[in-house]
Amino acid sequence: MKKVADKFSSVASDSSIKGENNDCVVKAFALALERPYDEIHAACARHGRRFAEGTYPMTQRSVAQEYDMEEIDFTALASLTPTGFRPTLVQFMTHFKKGRYYVARRGHAFVVIDGVVHDNVRRTGPRSRICRAWKVKD
Numbered sequence: 001m002k003k004v005a006d007k008f009s010s011v012a013s014d015s016s017i018k019g020e021n022n023d024c025v026v027k028a029f030a031l032a033l034e035r036p037y038d039e040i041h042a043a044c045a046r047h048g049r050r051f052a053e054g055t056y057p058m059t060q061r062s063v064a065q066e067y068d069m070e071e072i073d074f075t076a077l078a079s080l081t082p083t084g085f086r087p088t089l090v091q092f093m094t095h096f097k098k099g100r101y102y103v104a105r106r107g108h109a110f111v112v113i114d115g116v117v118h119d120n121v122r123r124t125g126p127r128s129r130i131c132r133a134w135k136v137k138d
Helices: 006-018 024-033 037-048 058-066 074-080 088-094
Strands: 002-003 099-107 108-113 116-118 128-133
Touching: 002 024, 002 037, 006 024, 006 037, 006 058, 006 108, 024 037, 024 058, 024 108, 037 058, 058 099, 088 099, 088 128
Parallel strands: 002 116
Antiparallel strands: 099 108, 099 128, 108 116
């Protein structure tokens, strides 16, 4: 599993200029959708995200719907994982090799682009359980 942080660092300056923190969701949507940080920051705010606070799952779903992203249904992977509907990052990447994905685990969001994890924290590993994911439509 290849993991890089270079794309996240490209939006980090926009985040620090705003004085933001806890904005991994904003960064991940901006990278997945290839949209400006400020645009995604405003979209998240419209759907209920408060400044410098985390983003609830319903807000994530609303932003994904606004940008017409395809929600990934994990029920197809249920037979592969003992937890039923929460695959590990490795299991997710085995089934979703191509494309741009916004991916969320408990407490954090990141991006998978063509099989490469783009993240700015060390704690996301191959055994991280995925809670939600959306694919950017081609």
